[in-house]
Amino acid sequence: MSHAEPDTRPGFRITGWHVLAGVVGFFAVVIAVDVVFTVLAVRTFPGTVSVTPYEDGLLYNRKLARIAAQEELGWRAAAAAEPLAVSLEVRDRAGAPLSGLAVTGRLERPATEQDRKALTFREVSPGRYRAPAGGLSGAWDLTVEARDPAGRSLEAERRLTWP
Structure with missing residues (x-):
């Protein structure tokens, strides 16, 4: 061993x-x-978000004033995505349709500034406006401005989705 x-x-x-x-x-x-x-x-x-912060603040204050004036009017807008168009319905405080408005708008993607589309609406029935948008798909942010002959206006933003 x-x-x-x-x-x-x-x-x-x-x-x-x-x-x-x-x-x-x-x-x-x-x-x-x-x-x-x-x-x-x-x-x-x-850390600089804006090179003109004071001016941006003034613009924001003007926007708040426009929103307050719009609330006093009581106008309401409802938008919908249609196959080849955007439809918009505008009503006053009492729910009556608002006719004779000049309505313009734009569509843009939520996450990018590409593919912006300018829209021109025309009245198809009292208080109902439609703008051709082409064959869209996905989510888009709609911004519209409706102005009556007296200069009163409504600004609205909505997210619309096409299949």
Whole structure:
């Protein structure tokens, strides 16, 4: 029978210094990656949303005034997507159809500024207006403005979906 000699070579043992080096190394990598991402984010977006914030605020105040005037009129609009057109129905506070309006609008994709379409509506029956839109598919945002001969106006926005 042969007798095996015990291995007297010292083996690798994990000590407290190894654990400390691993933890410090891990957090050093995490902090370095965070610093790189933060620097890249700040360089690519300086935080400026508008170069004319004061003027934008004035335009917004005017829009709020138009909305308040529109609420006083009590006009309501309902839009629908038809196979090749957009239909719009405009009624006054009492629910009576509003005739003789000049109605314009535009269609645009919700997520992009491409494929904007200008619309010109014509009255097809009292209070009901229609604009040809062509063969559309998917979701579109409709913005319309209806103005009567006295200068009173209605602005409305709707999301329409075609199959």
